[in-house]
Amino acid sequence: MNASGALTVGAFLDLAPPPWEPRDLWRRDIEVLVGHVCGLSRAEIIAHPERAIPSGECASLEQMAQRRHAGEPVAYLTEHRDFWTLDLRVTPDTLVPRPETEQLVELALSRIPQDTLARIADIGTGCGAIALALARERPAAHVVATDVSRAALSVAEDNAARHKLANVEFRQGNSAGALTGVFDAIVSNPPYVANGDPCLWGPDLSFEPKIALMGGPDGLDVMRRIAFEARAKLRSGGWLALEHGHDQQPRIVDLLQRYGYTDIESRNDSGGVPRMVVATWSGS
Numbered sequence: 523m524n525a526s527g528a529l530t531v532g533a534f535l536d537l538a539p540p541p542w543e544p545r546d547l548w549r550r551d552i553e554v555l556v557g558h559v560c561g562l563s564r565a566e567i568i569a570h571p572e573r574a575i576p577s578g579e580c581a582s583l584e585q586m587a588q589r590r591h592a593g594e595p596v597a598y599l600t601e602h603r604d605f606w607t608l609d610l611r612v613t614p615d616t617l618v619p620r621p622e623t624e625q626l627v628e629l630a631l632s633r634i635p636q637d638t639l640a641r642i643a644d645i646g647t648g649c650g651a652i653a654l655a656l657a658r659e660r661p662a663a664h665v666v667a668t669d670v671s672r673a674a675l676s677v678a679e680d681n682a683a684r685h686k687l688a689n690v691e692f693r694q695g696n697s698a699g700a701l702t703g704v705f706d707a708i709v710s711n712p713p714y715v716a717n718g719d720p721c722l723w724g725p726d727l728s729f730e731p732k733i734a735l736m737g738g739p740d741g742l743d744v745m746r747r748i749a750f751e752a753r754a755k756l757r758s759g760g761w762l763a764l765e766h767g768h769d770q771q772p773r774i775v776d777l778l779q780r781y782g783y784t785d786i787e788s789r790n791d792s793g794g795v796p797r798m799v800v801a802t803w804s805g806s
C-alpha cells in the first residue's frame with residue numbers, strides 16, 4: 523500500500539508464492555498479470571513499484587493472483603501466449619504451447635527450404651502453434667492442421683485469421699485420418715503423458731485438457747497410431763517429426779524402426795533432455 527492506502531504494483535509483486543512455485547517464477551507470473559490488467563510494460567512495472575493501482579483493477583488482479591496461486595496457468599488468465607513470433611489466443615480447450623515445442627518448429631524449418639511448395643501437416647494442432655509458426659515462416663507451403671477436438675480447432679482457426687495466415691487449412695479427425703493427399707512432412711506434438719502420471723493432477727497440467735496430455739498407459743498410444751498411419755500419407759522421402767516425453771526416446775526410436783522408417787535422428791531440447799525425433803519414410 524502507498525501513503526493514501528491504495529494498493530501498489532509492489533504490493534502485488536510481494537505476494538507470497540504458492541508452495542509449488544519458486545519465488546522468481548511466481549514474481550514473473552505476477553508481472554505478467556499486472557501488465558495484462560493495468561496495461562503496463564514489464565519495464566514500467568519494475569521501474570515503478572510505488573505506482574498505485576486503481577481499485578477496479580486491484581479487484582481483477584487479486585482474483586487472478588488467487589487463481590494462479592491455485593495452479594491455473596497464467597496463459598488461461600490472460601487468454602494468450604507468445605509462441606515463436608506469434609501472439610496466440612489460448613483457452614482451457616487448448617494446451618498452453620511450451621517453449622520446447624518451438625524447438626520442434628526449428629527442427630522442421632531446418633528441413634523445409636524457403637519458398638518451397640511443400641505440403642506439411644500438424645497433427646494435434648491445439649491452438650495452432652506449430653502449424654501457424656510453419657505457415658508464417660514458409661508462406662509458399664500449404665499446411666494442414668488437424669485435431670480431434672473441435673473446440674481446439676476453432677481457437678486455431680481464429681488464430682490463423684488474426685494473423686492473416688491463409689496457407690493453413692483445418693480439419694477435424696483422429697490421428698492421420700483427416701489427412702488427404704500426400705505430404706512432404708508431418709509434424710506432431712501429440713499427448714504423451716502416461717495416464718497414471720501424478721503431474722496430470724498438479725499445478726498447470728490439471729487445468730489443461732486431458733485429451734491434450736493423456737497418451738494411454740505408457741503415454742504412447744496416440745504417438746504409435748500417428749507413426750503407423752503417417753506412412754500412408756507421406757511421399758517417399760517424406761519425414762515425420764515428433765515431440766515426446768523426457769524418458770520416451772528409446773521406445774520411440776524402436777517403434778519407428780519397427781514401422782520401417784529410416785534415418786531416425788533424435789534431438790535434445792535446450793535443457794539437454796531428449797525431446798524430438800525425426801524419421802524418413804522411404805515408401806517401402
Ligand code: SAM
Binds near residue numbers: 647669711734744
Ligand atoms: N500442437 C499443440 C502444441 O504443441 O501446443 C497442441 C499439442 S497437445 C500436447 C496435443 C493435441 O492433440 C491436443 O490439441 C489434442 O486435442 C490433440 N489430440 C489428442 N488426441 C488426438 C488424436 N488421436 N488425433 C488428433 N489429435 C489428437
Ligand code: GLN
Binds near residue numbers: 713
Ligand atoms: N510437455 C507437456 C508437459 O509435460 C506434455 C505435452 C504433451 O503431452 N505433448 O507438461
